[in-house]
Every structure is written in structure tokens, then in C-alpha cells.
Amino acid sequence: MATYKLLLLPGDGIGTEVMAEVKRLIAWMNSHGLGSFETEEGLVGGAAYDAEGVAISDATMALAQASDAVIFGAVGGPKWADVPYEARPEAGLLRLRKDLALYANLRPAICYPALADASSLKREVVDGLDIMIVRELTGGVYFGEPKTIVDLGNGQKRAIDTQVYDTYEIERIGRVAFELARKRGNKVASMEKRNVMKSGVLWNEVMTALHAREFKDVALEHVLADAGGMQLVRWPKQFDVIVTDNLFGDLLSDVASMLTGSLGMLPSASLGDVDPATGTRKSMYEPVHGSAPDIQGKGIANPIAMLASFAMALRYSFGLGKEADFIETAIAATLDKGLRTADIKSDGTTVVGTREMGQAVIDEV
Amino acid sequence: MATYKLLLLPGDGIGTEVMAEVKRLIAWMNSHGLGSFETEEGLVGGAAYDAEGVAISDATMALAQASDAVIFGAVGGPKWADVPYEARPEAGLLRLRKDLALYANLRPAICYPALADASSLKREVVDGLDIMIVRELTGGVYFGEPKTIVDLGNGQKRAIDTQVYDTYEIERIGRVAFELARKRGNKVASMEKRNVMKSGVLWNEVMTALHAREFKDVALEHVLADAGGMQLVRWPKQFDVIVTDNLFGDLLSDVASMLTGSLGMLPSASLGDVDPATGTRKSMYEPVHGSAPDIQGKGIANPIAMLASFAMALRYSFGLGKEADFIETAIAATLDKGLRTADIKSDGTTVVGTREMGQAVIDEV
Ligand SMILES: CC(C)[C@H](C(=O)O)[C@@H](O)C(=O)O
Numbered sequence A, B: 001m002a003t004y005k006l007l008l009l010p011g012d013g014i015g016t017e018v019m020a021e022v023k024r025l026i027a028w029m030n031s032h033g034l035g036s037f038e039t040e041e042g043l044v045g046g047a048a049y050d051a052e053g054v055a056i057s058d059a060t061m062a063l064a065q066a067s068d069a070v071i072f073g074a075v076g077g078p079k080w081a082d083v084p085y086e087a088r089p090e091a092g093l094l095r096l097r098k099d100l101a102l103y104a105n106l107r108p109a110i111c112y113p114a115l116a117d118a119s120s121l122k123r124e125v126v127d128g129l130d131i132m133i134v135r136e137l138t139g140g141v142y143f144g145e146p147k148t149i150v151d152l153g154n155g156q157k158r159a160i161d162t163q164v165y166d167t168y169e170i171e172r173i174g175r176v177a178f179e180l181a182r183k184r185g186n187k188v189a190s191m192e193k194r195n196v197m198k199s200g201v202l203w204n205e206v207m208t209a210l211h212a213r214e215f216k217d218v219a220l221e222h223v224l225a226d227a228g229g230m231q232l233v234r235w236p237k238q239f240d241v242i243v244t245d246n247l248f249g250d251l252l253s254d255v256a257s258m259l260t261g262s263l264g265m266l267p268s269a270s271l272g273d274v275d276p277a278t279g280t281r282k283s284m285y286e287p288v289h290g291s292a293p294d295i296q297g298k299g300i301a302n303p304i305a306m307l308a309s310f311a312m313a314l315r316y317s318f319g320l321g322k323e324a325d326f327i328e329t330a331i332a333a334t335l336d337k338g339l340r341t342a343d344i345k346s347d348g349t350t351v352v353g354t355r356e357m358g359q360a361v362i363d364e365v
């Protein structure tokens, strides 16, 4: 059995609380011969700033580069509202994404049957929902230059952000989306604002050409991002795979999260290219939710998004698809039993804390 | 009674169909002494391109400048998918917004009681909803330069869009939002991505300062735009006035539209500054929906968004608030009677076409 090196970065707030459950899951898998994982731990976000004055240190970045996968909790909180922009907690996350070249962010939005009543949407709208949002993660307005604020004098400032996309960046994320679609519902919806943005025009053009060249067997549809957001709320089951840019992906995946009952349910994988020499790829796994300072320290955070993110690591980084299935099935079974953390509670269910929910999932595996 | 000059720009697709109902409403108001309106008509969008080779001609722009308000239908459609970028139908709309300096886009999202079951959200989530989205409309990534696609050779292109915001642009839209809030629920949620975008940092800073200086009596909350999109779906009634930039406003208002049952229900007003000399302001009124080529020519489009947009014109451009109330009450009464266009139909209601719905509203006024 191959041994994999994991770098655990709990971060801030509930990040450390949900990471504790992953650690127990890893220990359990190690001791039951379901895997062989070595873990190291590092600081990121506000925790790193407090200890080291940066949102992530070069030493931690080196650990990340040397690991087989990074397991990431969450960063940020009001405590760091006034730290310099370059050292804000989110900068640690953005550096990891950029320096590891994790351009493909996979955000599944799955509505577990037991939670079909937990969302603000009608049951029939979300029941059985299973969509995959493929978000470009290392380009666009997140990283384009210039990105600056200039002082114009007379109390006036000018802020500038730049969205940049090159053909190859759009092509490689498109390829990820089309390949995923082939293993799923065979449909891709590409979302941009070509009627307003030049990057939308190029995005549309590159997706169309890639589709015609390599993926004619997959159905491709172009949707304006604003209409896409609307359709996600109106009738989300029309979608299979959605591919979109960094900023639209950020917004649309948060909207999609509400279809699943709670942000506390949603895992994500961030992947780089497969290295042809080793057959491996850089990768990071994180829950879509943030550090939730309001519930930090209460032991009530939902660990499911974090545990499901670890399941994605098994599937996408280590070829342990069967083991990933175990975990996902265990999550569904735990929910079917009526166990709920506070964020997904409803009439007739039993409310438990982070630790109990984590243990219940491990018990089911 | 003052006489007002209206420029009607029906545009493309169902734009002409819903505009026909506004024309009949105007004629009815004129003949019943409820107002005195002179109308002219012009071409915009694909219709203008077909006739004049541009998305809006200088002559039509001159009419718009000379009018007291522009009433706009909708533009675009697959027919014009391949026209040059600068002449695409949307360019006509964008030129009107920019050249008339209509920086404040007001998009109310109101859930009429009769439609509380028509949306994909649960009744309790949307019933009684009344929020106002204030979208900045003449800045940001819509108009910033550079906005271009450059050829890098080797089959590679680079697309660039630029988001630019100056202090004064943020301040004036903030002022619109705070002033509106004072007449409503006295709460403003300002949405941006300060954790990623410099324009978000400046936006946040300017709103905070403006609030401290002039609007301490209004509650101000800062919400990250992705979290804002999520909250709009989770529990929209937490919001009163939302103020946000051009691109986020585009997406968030489309998401919000789904809370009201149908995009066919949503009006909007786009306003410039009040001219201190005349006390008047440039303005344009348009439904949030588009040209809907799929239902064009069938006579089934919902005219309510267009009629409600005209009501906003009465309120915001002509000080005819009472008359605006008449129209809005007539719309609610028509819905209460069970009349529905196809987009909002449900069990036990009577489905009617554009003309019948328009007439029913006029009959109620
Ligand atoms: C924390 C923040 C920088 C991040 C983003 O905007 O990408 C988050 O919202 C996400 O979606 O992962």
C-alpha cells in the first residue's frame, strides 16, 4: 500500500474544529488498513499571521509543494480586519492556489435525500440534485495586474482590478469540465458575460472550439452568467457540469450551496495538471464554507463538508475511489439516521455537535 | 398639468410586445387626465442594427437626451450573434446608460402575495418580500479600459477587462442607497469582494466613511458578494436595501428575480443626477427581463415588468407617486383575481396573453 503525505492546514475559526474530525478519520483509516497517510500540520491565515506575520510562510509553502495533497480548513475572521492587505488571511489561501497552480476547482452541489427539506427551496426543486461546478481558480480578476488603489488627490482614489484570461487557461479548465461530464450526465453549461466582457467573448470562443475539436459527444450550452445564476435558483436540475471563471464561480457556487441545505455540506477539490513523469498532480481539498467566527469554539460546526473534502482527496489524488464512496455513503447513512448539526436541523431530527457528527460518520464507514 | 416627453425604445423580441401595453396605458392616462405624455419612438438593439447598422444611432441618442424619460423594452437575440462586437444589440443599451450618465439602477424585488407560491423557494421564504437592489450602472468592469483581446501568436489570445471605480462613483451610488433606505426599512447591505478585489476595498472604505459622515441613522452592513448571493437565497427578508457594483448587481439582481416568481415581474429604473438648475434628472425605465426570443411573436410575454417600470417612471421622474401607486395596486389586484401569463401560471389560475394581461391592469387602474 502506497504511503501518502498530507499537509493539514486547519487555519482559523471552525477550520481547526472540523479538521480535528478529519484527523480522527485519517487515524481510523490508518489503523484499519484502509490507507496509509503521513500527516504534517502547518499554519495559514490569521493563525499564521499571529505567529509569523504572514498569511502563509515560505516554509509552509515548501511543505505544501512536497506533499501529495493539502487538506485545508478555513481562514479569516474579524480579528484580522485591519492587517495589511497583503497579509490578510485570504492571501494565504490565494497563494496556495496560485503557487501550486491549482487551476481546477471542483465544487459538487449534491442534495442528500435526507436534506431535501432543509433548504429554502421547494423539495421538488432540489431533491436528487447532483451538479458539479468547475471553477477556474488561478486566473481572472483574482490575480490579474494592475490590481491597485491610486491616490488621485482631492480626497479621490481610484481602484483598479484586472481580469485576464489567456486561451490556454480557458482550454485547460474546459477540458476538465468536458472530461468530468463524460463520466456523469454528459452535459456542460459554460457561463460567462460575453455581452459585456471581452474575457467572456474569448471564453465562449475557446469553449466552442474545444468542444468542436475534442468533445463533440458532450452537449455544450452557453449561458450568460447572470441568467445562469437565475436558472440555478429556478430549476437547478437542468444542469450537469457548469464551467465558469474564477469570480463567477465564486458567486455561483455559493448560490448553488444553498440548494443543498447548508454551506456546511459542500466539499471542494482544487487540482493542478497531472505530471506526466509521476502521474500525480498537485491538489488541495477544502470545505466551501469559511471560518464562521460566529460559531467558533462552540463545537457545533458541521464537519461534513470537511470530511467530504477528504473523500474527494481519496478519489482525485490517490485513486481510492472505493474508499471515497465508503465515506460518502457513511455521510448519507448518518443523515438518514436523523443526526444533524445545528445548521441543518429540522423537526424530528437529533441535533449533535461537531465531534459526535464526526464520530457517527466514522462509525458508519 | 405638465407635459412630459417620453422616448419609447421597444427594441427586439418581446420588447415590442410589452411596449405595446405601455403605449395603451399611456394613451389611457392621457385620455383620462391622469397625465400628459408626448411620445416618440426610436430603434435600439438588433432592430437598429438591421435598419441603421449600429446598435443605437446618434439621432436616437439625441432624442434620448432631449426626452424627460426613456422607456426601454429589451434587446438582443440569436439573429445578431455574429454582428461585430461594437454593434451587438447590448451596445445600444450600454451606450444609453453611459451617455445619459444613468449611474443608479434601482431594481426592486417584490413578491406579490398572489405569487408567493410561484417561485422555486418555499412560501415562507419569499412571502412579503420587499427588497431594493441599488446597482451602480456606469462604472466597473462594464466600461473600464483596457477592454480588449490581443493576439499573442501561436494560436494564443489574451482577453483583458478592467474594473475601475473612483471614490466619487461609489459615494454617489451609496448616497442613493442610504436615502432610499431612509424611506424604507432604514437598512443598507453593501456587497463587494474586498478580500480579493481592490475595488472592493475602496468600495468598503467609501461606504463606511459616507455612512459615518452623513447616514449614521441608517444601519449599514458589509457583506461579501458571494455570501450575499447565498443569503439572498437562504433568507432574503433579512435585506432592505442592497447596494453593489455593476457586475455583482447584474448577477445578484437576476438571482433576486427568482424570489419574486418570475423575471417577467421585475421593473427597473436607471437614474442620473438631479440637475440643480431644472430639478429634473435623466432617466430610463426597463424591465429586468430580456428579449426572450423563444417566446417572441406568440403574444404570451408577461407585460407586468414593463408596466411596473412605467410606474417607476411616474414616481421617480415625474413626481406622480400617487399615479404610480394606482398602477402597482392594479397589478396586484389583477394577480389577486387569478389572471396569469404563462410564466407565472399555477393550479387554479387563468392563463392569459400579453394583451389581455395589459388590458386587465388598465381596467383595474
Ligand atoms: C476566501 C475567499 C478568498 C475565497 C474566494 O473568493 O475564492 C472563498 O470565497 C472561496 O470561494 O473559496
Ligand SMILES: CC(C)[C@H](C(=O)O)[C@@H](O)C(=O)O
Binding pocket: A195, A196, A226, B090, B093, B250
Ligand atoms: C443585456 C446586458 C448588457 C445587461 C447587463 O449586463 O447589464 C442585462 O443583463 C441587465 O442586467 O440589464
